[in-house]
Amino acid sequence: MLSAAHSLAPEWLTVPADANDLAPGVWPASAARDADGVLALGGVDAATIARTYGTPVLVLDEDEARSRARAFRAAFDDAAARHGTTAQVYYAGKAFLSTTVARWVIDEGLRVDVCTGGELAVALAAGVAPGAIGFHGNNKSVAELERAVEVGVGSVIVDSAIEIERLAAITARSGAVQRVLVRVVSGVHAETHDFLATAHEDQKFGFPLDEAEAAVARIREIPGLDFAGLHCHIGSQIFGVAGFRESAERVLELHATLLEHGPVPQLNLGGGFGIAYTRADHPTPIDTLASGIVSAVAEGCAARGIPVPALSFEPGRAIIGTAGVTLYEVGTTKEVTVDAGATRRYISVDGGMSDNARPALYGAQYSARLASRAGDGEPRLSRVVGKHCESGDIVVDHEYLPADLAPGDLLAVPVTGAYCVSLASNYNHVPRPPVVAVRGGRSRIIVRGETVDDLLARDAGIDGATAPEGDK
Numbered sequence: 328m329l330s331a332a333h334s335l336a337p338e339w340l341t342v343p344a345d346a347n348d349l350a351p352g353v354w355p356a357s358a359a360r361d362a363d364g365v366l367a368l369g370g371v372d373a374a375t376i377a378r379t380y381g382t383p384v385l386v387l388d389e390d391e392a393r394s395r396a397r398a399f400r401a402a403f404d405d406a407a408a409r410h411g412t413t414a415q416v417y418y419a420g421k422a423f424l425s426t427t428v429a430r431w432v433i434d435e436g437l438r439v440d441v442c443t444g445g446e447l448a449v450a451l452a453a454g455v456a457p458g459a460i461g462f463h464g465n466n467k468s469v470a471e472l473e474r475a476v477e478v479g480v481g482s483v484i485v486d487s488a489i490e491i492e493r494l495a496a497i498t499a500r501s502g503a504v505q506r507v508l509v510r511v512v513s514g515v516h517a518e519t520h521d522f523l524a525t526a527h528e529d530q531k532f533g534f535p536l537d538e539a540e541a542a543v544a545r546i547r548e549i550p551g552l553d554f555a556g557l558h559c560h561i562g563s564q565i566f567g568v569a570g571f572r573e574s575a576e577r578v579l580e581l582h583a584t585l586l587e588h589g590p591v592p593q594l595n596l597g598g599g600f601g602i603a604y605t606r607a608d609h610p611t612p613i614d615t616l617a618s619g620i621v622s623a624v625a626e627g628c629a630a631r632g633i634p635v636p637a638l639s640f641e642p643g644r645a646i647i648g649t650a651g652v653t654l655y656e657v658g659t660t661k662e663v664t665v666d667a668g669a670t671r672r673y674i675s676v677d678g679g680m681s682d683n684a685r686p687a688l689y690g691a692q693y694s695a696r697l698a699s700r701a702g703d704g705e706p707r708l709s710r711v712v713g714k715h716c717e718s719g720d721i722v723v724d725h726e727y728l729p730a731d732l733a734p735g736d737l738l739a740v741p742v743t744g745a746y747c748v749s750l751a752s753n754y755n756h757v758p759r760p761p762v763v764a765v766r767g768g769r770s771r772i773i774v775r776g777e778t779v780d781d782l783l784a785r786d787a788g789i790d791g792a793t794a795p796e797g798d799k
């Protein structure tokens with residue numbers, strides 16, 4: 328029989344029958360406990376990973392990332408083929424980018440979406456063909472655009488009238504012809520956290536639909552620019568197909584108008600596909616998403632008597648999020664009496680908002696499990712917190728964890744593959760964690776962790792540290 332919920336627990340959190348279980352859909356498919364109860368990821372046990380690389384450490388399950396990349400590609404390929412068109416899937420590198428991960432997704436037939444010169448540099452260093460790169464950003468610098476045109480990125484997704492003129496000047500100077508898409512704001516407010524919605528009117532990205540026609544007309548006048556189509560990204564961590572359908576419908580209206588004056592071969596509907604962070608989340612299966620979205624586009628095209636364009640999508644989180652698990656070591660625990668005598672156990676770990684800012688930024692919910700062993704005792708309501716000097720430094724807001732969890736135990740927090748290391752900071756001079764890939768019983772470092780020496784090396788006031796350029 329399940330025990331009664333704790334008075335401080337949110338409604339969505341149920342008391343688990345076993346506080347050592349691994350919720351399906353939240354952990355990588357390879358996650359399992361061995362005979363001793365130790366958590367293994369990609370066939371490598373958590374204690375070995377912690378001993379070898381230290382904690383905190385982000386563990387990426389290579390098979391999980393690859394199989395999600397494959398599933399996205401297959402789902403959109405099939406859906407597109409059913410409607411007589413094609414679909415390209417770009418991995419949104421902002422979720423997590425390193426040369427190794429870029430190679431995984433390229434290997435699985437994806438392309439790569441970057442949004443800064445830094446991300447572009449990583450993709451190029453990984454050997455991604457420039458033609459397989461889409462370049463985003465609402466404030467690309469002239470230097471970034473010059474570099475993108477020089478290497479020949481497959482498409483630049485233009486975000487403003489100023490950027491169009493910058494590209495006109497750059498291509499005029501170099502003689503290159505750059506393929507571009509125009510990012511539009513469909514006005515659909517995705518049902519997600521406000522900071523993650525990007526296609527409502529009052530925000531910084533793209534052109535409003537009623538201004539985009541003039542932008543496209545201007546692009547078509549510029550000899551160095553090749554207009555390829557429209558782009559719209561409605562936001563991130565979105566469940567269901569309704570928002571995508573609505574957005575596609577609005578963008579297609581403009582797409583059809585643009586066809587009256589020239590070719591519009593492509594349509595890019597962005598990323599934003601939601602994943603399960605806790606067992607309370609029920610994301611839409613990839614096949615359902617793909618067929619729902621592609622059918623909506625096909626129906627919209629049929630209604631307007633226009634051909635179905637080549638489609639592109641840009642998932643980031645849905646490829647890499649569930650592949651990541653962060654391992655922490657428990658440092659201290661304390662029982663805090665909150666009100667009416669109800670107590671909450673605080674578990675402090677050796678990382679926090681410097682390696683996962685999402686709870687502090689978006690109120691994101693996570694889950695956790697004891698990793699170095701299976702715990703004993705009743706599930707106890709716990710809050711996992713970091714080591715930073717802020718009370719908002721929460722890693723897992725609400726979770727039931729075994730009563731005997733103690734200092735020295737390893738704790739695993741799943742679904743940290745996306746937007747954790749990529750948003751990491753050195754707050755409180757905490758070095759950023761290493762990233763380790765696991766597969767088939769082996770582990771390897773793919774991004775080394777920082778050391779305090781790395782941090783001190785940037786402090787120009789320390790003898791021996793690299794001084795920038797002396798006095799000015």
Ligand code: LLP
Pocket residue numbers: 419421422440463523560562563564597598599600641642643644645685689745746750
């Ligand atoms: N395409 C564009 C143009 C985007 O701006 C984004 C995300 C994506 C694709 C990929 O979205 P995804 O499939 O990963 O949801 N830091 C936030 C998420 C910010 C998303 C920014 N843009 C978070 O931690 O939830």
